[in-house]
Amino acid sequence: MVTSIWHLVYNTKKRGVCMFETERIILRRWTLEDAEDMYAYASNPNVGPNAGWKVHQSIEESKQIIEMFLQGDEWAIVDKVTNRVIGSVGIMKDFRRRYEGSYFIGYVLAEEYWGKGIMTEAVKTMIPYVFETLHASILSVGHFTRNNRSRRVIEKCGFVYEGTYRRGYFAQTGDIHDDANYSMLDTEYKKLKEEGFFLVKM
Numbered sequence: 645m646v647t648s649i650w651h652l653v654y655n656t657k658k659r660g661v662c663m664f665e666t667e668r669i670i671l672r673r674w675t676l677e678d679a680e681d682m683y684a685y686a687s688n689p690n691v692g693p694n695a696g697w698k699v700h701q702s703i704e705e706s707k708q709i710i711e712m713f714l715q716g717d718e719w720a721i722v723d724k725v726t727n728r729v730i731g732s733v734g735i736m737k738d739f740r741r742r743y744e745g746s747y748f749i750g751y752v753l754a755e756e757y758w759g760k761g762i763m764t765e766a767v768k769t770m771i772p773y774v775f776e777t778l779h780a781s782i783l784s785v786g787h788f789t790r791n792n793r794s795r796r797v798i799e800k801c802g803f804v805y806e807g808t809y810r811r812g813y814f815a816q817t818g819d820i821h822d823d824a825n826y827s828m829l830d831t832e833y834k835k836l837k838e839e840g841f842f843l844v845k846m
């Protein structure tokens with residue numbers, strides 16, 4: 645449950661907003677020093693394949709992924725108690741819509757943290773960033789139909805179900821998945837924000 649998101653404050657010369665802080669987590673930019681923490685969760689076969697990517701085989705591979713993340717809009721989720729990176733949230737161009745202002749959000753979390761509402765907290769923090777800072781007109785998200793945990797995160801974050809592409813996602817693992825799709829329009833975001841849904845000031 646999201647109780648009190650304090651809100652982010654930092655600006656950097658280079659990349660604009662660089663950190664969000666909530667009750668339990670910090671969302672910040674990745675560094676190469678995070679490779680060991682990434683590997684700890686990304687080497688677990690229950691994590692990546694549920695998001696469509698392959699299990700990491702080495703810390704070096706995690707490092708290469710972080711190098712790629714540094715080129716994009718990717719956020720490390722840090723547990724405030726341990727100060728370890730426990731997952732990630734990424735904002736990408738929506739590969740199905742492809743027009744300016746259309747974004748897609750993806751996420752993964754270390755298995756030992758599942759079921760505590762952490763990803764819902766993280767995604768509810770990132771949604772205002774996407775609409776207020778990136779000026780999105782639409783934010784989309786999806787899950788493989790068997791991934792009910794992710795379905796619940798999406799529902800709890802206020803996204804609207806669009807439909808399912810049957811055998812619609814050809815994953816890195818070589819598997820083909822039924823892909824359930826959801827989105828939030830800027831107008832829907834505004835309404836939810838007015839209702840106090842996000843508890844984040846930007």
Ligand SMILES: CC(C)(COP(=O)(O)OP(=O)(O)OC[C@H]1O[C@@H](n2cnc3c(N)ncnc32)[C@H](O)[C@@H]1OP(=O)(O)O)[C@@H](O)C(=O)NCCC(=O)NCCS
Binds near residue numbers: 690692695752754
């Ligand atoms: C999907 C994932 C991000 C969820 O993160 P999380 O922090 O556990 O999510 P939350 O705790 O906010 O919510 C999980 C919901 O799933 C529910 N849930 C837990 N176990 C479940 C199960 N076996 N089947 C169905 N739902 C389940 C929880 O009860 C909770 O819903 P509720 O609040 O209505 O009770 C995490 O499981 C994960 O990283 N999985 C592997 C990668 C992945 O699937 N990424 C998403 C790709 S679309």
